[in-house]
Amino acid sequence: MSKKVKVFAAVFMSFLLFLTGCSNSNSSSTGTEKSTTASAPAKTDKSELVVGLDDDPPQLDPHFSTAAVDRQVFHSIYDKLVDVDEELNFVPMLAEKWDISEDGKTYTFTLQKDVKFHDGTPFNAEAVKFNFERMMDPNTGSPRASELSSIEKIEVVDDTTLKVVLSEPYSPFLAALSDRAGMMVSPTAVKEKGKDFANSPVGTGPFKFVSRVKQDKIVVEKNADYWGGAPKFEKIVYRPYADENVRLTNLTSGDVDIISKVPPKDVEKLKNDSNLTLSETGALGFQGLYLNHKSEPFNNKALRQALDLVIDREAIIKVALRDTAVASAGAIPPGTWAYDESIKPKKKDIEKAKKIMADAGYPDGFEFTLQLSPKPVEEQISQMIQSMAKEAGIKVNLEMVEFGTMLDNMDNFKFDAVRLGWSGRTDPDGNIYALFNTEGSINYGYSNPKMDELLEQARVETDQKERKKIYSEATKLGQEEVPFIFIYHEKDYKAYKNNLQGYKHIADQMMRFHDVSFK
Amino acid sequence: MVKFLLRRLGLMVVILFLVSIIVFSLVHLTPGDPARMILGQEATEEALQALREQMGLNDPLYVQYFNWVTNVLQGDLGNSLKDNTPVLTVLLQKLPVTIQLSIMSFIIAMLIAIPAGIISATRKGTFWDYFGTTFALSGVSVPPFFLGILLIFIFSISLGWLAPSGYVEPWTNFKQSMLLMIMPALAVGVRLSAEITRMLRSSMLEVLEADYIRTAYAKGVLERGVVIGHALKNALIPVVTVSGLQLATFLGGAVITETIFAIPGLGRLVIDAIMTRDFPVVQGAVLFMAIAVVVVNFFIDVLYSILDPRIKLTGGQ
Numbered sequence: 001m002s003k004k005v006k007v008f009a010a011v012f013m014s015f016l017l018f019l020t021g022c023s024n025s026n027s028s029s030t031g032t033e034k035s036t037t038a039s040a041p042a043k044t045d046k047s048e049l050v051v052g053l054d055d056d057p058p059q060l061d062p063h064f065s066t067a068a069v070d071r072q073v074f075h076s077i078y079d080k081l082v083d084v085d086e087e088l089n090f091v092p093m094l095a096e097k098w099d100i101s102e103d104g105k106t107y108t109f110t111l112q113k114d115v116k117f118h119d120g121t122p123f124n125a126e127a128v129k130f131n132f133e134r135m136m137d138p139n140t141g142s143p144r145a146s147e148l149s150s151i152e153k154i155e156v157v158d159d160t161t162l163k164v165v166l167s168e169p170y171s172p173f174l175a176a177l178s179d180r181a182g183m184m185v186s187p188t189a190v191k192e193k194g195k196d197f198a199n200s201p202v203g204t205g206p207f208k209f210v211s212r213v214k215q216d217k218i219v220v221e222k223n224a225d226y227w228g229g230a231p232k233f234e235k236i237v238y239r240p241y242a243d244e245n246v247r248l249t250n251l252t253s254g255d256v257d258i259i260s261k262v263p264p265k266d267v268e269k270l271k272n273d274s275n276l277t278l279s280e281t282g283a284l285g286f287q288g289l290y291l292n293h294k295s296e297p298f299n300n301k302a303l304r305q306a307l308d309l310v311i312d313r314e315a316i317i318k319v320a321l322r323d324t325a326v327a328s329a330g331a332i333p334p335g336t337w338a339y340d341e342s343i344k345p346k347k348k349d350i351e352k353a354k355k356i357m358a359d360a361g362y363p364d365g366f367e368f369t370l371q372l373s374p375k376p377v378e379e380q381i382s383q384m385i386q387s388m389a390k391e392a393g394i395k396v397n398l399e400m401v402e403f404g405t406m407l408d409n410m411d412n413f414k415f416d417a418v419r420l421g422w423s424g425r426t427d428p429d430g431n432i433y434a435l436f437n438t439e440g441s442i443n444y445g446y447s448n449p450k451m452d453e454l455l456e457q458a459r460v461e462t463d464q465k466e467r468k469k470i471y472s473e474a475t476k477l478g479q480e481e482v483p484f485i486f487i488y489h490e491k492d493y494k495a496y497k498n499n500l501q502g503y504k505h506i507a508d509q510m511m512r513f514h515d516v517s518f519k
Numbered sequence: 520m521v522k523f524l525l526r527r528l529g530l531m532v533v534i535l536f537l538v539s540i541i542v543f544s545l546v547h548l549t550p551g552d553p554a555r556m557i558l559g560q561e562a563t564e565e566a567l568q569a570l571r572e573q574m575g576l577n578d579p580l581y582v583q584y585f586n587w588v589t590n591v592l593q594g595d596l597g598n599s600l601k602d603n604t605p606v607l608t609v610l611l612q613k614l615p616v617t618i619q620l621s622i623m624s625f626i627i628a629m630l631i632a633i634p635a636g637i638i639s640a641t642r643k644g645t646f647w648d649y650f651g652t653t654f655a656l657s658g659v660s661v662p663p664f665f666l667g668i669l670l671i672f673i674f675s676i677s678l679g680w681l682a683p684s685g686y687v688e689p690w691t692n693f694k695q696s697m698l699l700m701i702m703p704a705l706a707v708g709v710r711l712s713a714e715i716t717r718m719l720r721s722s723m724l725e726v727l728e729a730d731y732i733r734t735a736y737a738k739g740v741l742e743r744g745v746v747i748g749h750a751l752k753n754a755l756i757p758v759v760t761v762s763g764l765q766l767a768t769f770l771g772g773a774v775i776t777e778t779i780f781a782i783p784g785l786g787r788l789v790i791d792a793i794m795t796r797d798f799p800v801v802q803g804a805v806l807f808m809a810i811a812v813v814v815v816n817f818f819i820d821v822l823y824s825i826l827d828p829r830i831k832l833t834g835g836q
Contacts, residue, residue, distance in 0.1 A: 056791060058601040058602070058795060059601060059602055060602065061602075066557065066558055066559035066562075067559075138565070138569065141566060141569050141570055141573065143558050143559060143562055143566065145563075145566065146563055146566075195603040196603055198601075198602035198603060199602055199603070199604055213612065213783055214609060214612065214613075214783060214788070214791075215613075215783040215787050215788060215791060216686055216781075216783035239685070239781065240781070241684075241781055242778060242787075242791075243778055243779060243781075245668075246683070246684055246778075246779060246780075246781055249671060249675065249676065249683045249684070250682075250683055250684060250685075250781075252676070253675050253676065253679070253682065253683050255682050255683065255684075255685065402551070403551075403794070404549075404550070404551025404552075404553075404555075404556050404794075404796050405549075405550045405551045407551065407552070407555050407556065407560060408550050408551045408552050408555065409550075410560075411552065411555060422560075441560070441562070441563065442560055
């Protein structure tokens with residue numbers, strides 16, 4: 001009888017061995033893992049920075065990236081032609097300086113000398129040309145193509161001088177170059193690796209890519225030859241924590257040094273934590289309700305206006321967002337140069353909303369369906385909107401949909417209203433043109449010739465003061481026309497250990513670690 | 520025996536074929552355009568169209584299925600839409616992690632369940648029995664994610680003994696790897712141990728009533744000998760089935776635990792891939808899990824018949 005026990009044990013053990021055997025052979029076949037040294041759970045290494053990200057970056061090739069979280073890592077690996085400072089002014093990076101011709105069409109860039117990509121390829125005007133052409137080539141399929149679509153001609157004058165001629169003036173051009181469109185990848189590496197470049201990215205940045213294990217970590221190491229001076233950390237480990245509580249726990253327990261996003265519910269708690277620093281800045285985007293202008297009820301301006309008036313923005317911010325946002329009057333967020341303080345967010349006014357509806361022939365209100373993502377905060381916001389609208393006789397049905405389905409519904413105009421926002425762009429054009437212009441990429445059927453004219457004008461205008469005036473006018477027109485229901489502008493929070501020094505919080509929400517070190 | 524094996528193998532092929540159709544259709548019939556997910560909200564129509572063409576999404580569904588299956592049979596699961604990594608490489612990267620979690624959970628479960636089950640059964644109606652059954656009931660009722668959070672709270676935040684989450688390969692630093700894995704393994708293992716404890720207790724009680732046990736006692740065999748030598752072995756048969764099934768579901772079942780403890784295993788891979796509509800990865804991973812479940816079940820059946828000769832492997836006559 002005991003023989004069978006032995007058989008059982010033998011089979012079971014061999015099964016286990018088989019499984020462990022698998023694991024060992026796999027480890028050696030996936031070479032990238034070998035080179036990574038695991039970060040210690042109780043961190044003592046001062047030359048290594050551990051960064052907690054809010055998600056696993058899908059892409060490490062900036063010319064293909066669409067997720068905001070990718071950009072957090074890009075800022076270590078790649079340099080951009082132009083950067084932004086804390087006031088969101090454009091400052092030199094790989095482009096030492098630039099001249100814009102009188103007519104706003106010709107940009108002459110003077111590039112940094114003696115810069116090399118991590119693989120030794122020299123960075124020069126040819127390399128920039130290669131990068132632009134890569135993004136503009138329709139066969140590349142780069143989401144950047146539209147940002148560079150105004151480029152007519154790229155001319156290499158000499159190694160450090162590049163002339164770019166636009167088909168028409170396009171003021172947001174520098175802003176595009178301060179984001180992914182301005183990130184320079186190594187031409188040699190792209191030619192060698194093709195699509196696989198995303199898995200072994202090569203830039204000119206302060207850190208070099210070492211390895212990546214999906215959903216676990218991305219490791220970069222110091223670029224000792226960095227043209228702007230070697231960074232202070234030997235190594236940075238980016239770790240994705242999709243769960244916000246897990247992210248925070250790792251920060252408070254000391255395993256992570258800085259996190260990219262702080263959930264609203266924890267802001268107050270972090271403010272009172274003496275071991276951590278909480279940094280706050282306005283972000284660049286806006287949040288609210290997308291409306292379908294192609295069908296009822298929101299093809300009717302009066303009903304859009306009525307809905308706009310029933311929302312108590314302050315209440316939503318206070319209750320659902322715990323004061324981590326500010327009420328919104330339009331697509332331009334506070335703290336940016338185009339923001340006009342004199343335009344106030346709408347106040348809740350049920351009587352006026354009722355009157356507008358009665359005048360438009362809807363004395364008993366109307367009904368619509370609001371689609372939202374299944375997240376607690378989203379639910380809370382939507383329920384608040386639902387009960388506010390009810391006061392004016394507007395019936396809101398809530399429908400929870402998964403994100404992919406939501407985008408699909410929006411593409412196909414299968415929605416009345418959608419609770420979603422826009423992460424924002426450095427130049428106001430990226431927020432407002434996209435939303436209000438008939439041809440805008442996030443416009444769902446709204447069209448107004450006057451608005452189109454204003455936005456086109458703002459695009460070609462090169463004087464910032466004049467542009468601001470035009471945007472104010474567009475924002476006011478937007479308040480009247482209500483193409484989108486603006487509710488709030490988020491604030492961005494970063495939390496980090498007190499012993500971290502030199503961190504600058506920039507409103508584009510991206511973390512830059514070149515000048516950061518431990519005390 | 521050979522006939523049985525052949526029949527089971529044939530059945531496996533049919534099941535896997537059906538699974539492949541289901542997986543493929545589910546992924547392709549869910550609303551949401553993968554091209555849109557990849558290019559984002561502001562992508563132009565031309566860019567979307569170009570990407571759809573590139574991904575073969577414009578082909579009729581059966582053509583897409585045929586292409587996929589042909590490639591899969593040649594060992595090519597396709598490339599991730601996000602960064603072009605071969606799906607097989609991604610899976611092989613994740614597999615050891617999930618296997619490590621599964622094995623550790625399984626060992627923990629057995630270490631708890633076998634003594635607890637035996638004690639509960641042999642000391643029926645005593646304090647220890649109630650203790651064991653209460654443990655089993657709460658273990659089954661408490662979801663692993665809750666237990667996980669509780670463990671993090673106690674051992675990481677309050678006591679500061681263990682890192683709250685993360686993963687290190689055992690071949691890089693064995694000790695650290697084990698320390699990081701102990702809490703997630705407990706979170707998953709306790710549930711399994713509770714199920715096995717209940718299972719073992721009841722089958723043990725049944726076996727202890729059997730004639731041959733009485734005979735053994737009558738022959739003067741000591742209690743320990745009866746329980747371990749005679750009763751346990753027979754009582755383990757249903758336990759093997761249950762734990763075998765559990766072992767298979769571990770491959771995909773630890774999703775939430777993997778998320779809470781930031782472990783880069785198969786479960787999280789699938790969730791991430793679904794969220795971003797990375798079709799090839801979803802298909803590859805689900806197919807892989809299906810194969811794992813089918814294969815494990817096959818082995819369980821074989822093991823079952825070895826443990827209990829009354830179950831004949833004669834192909835169902």
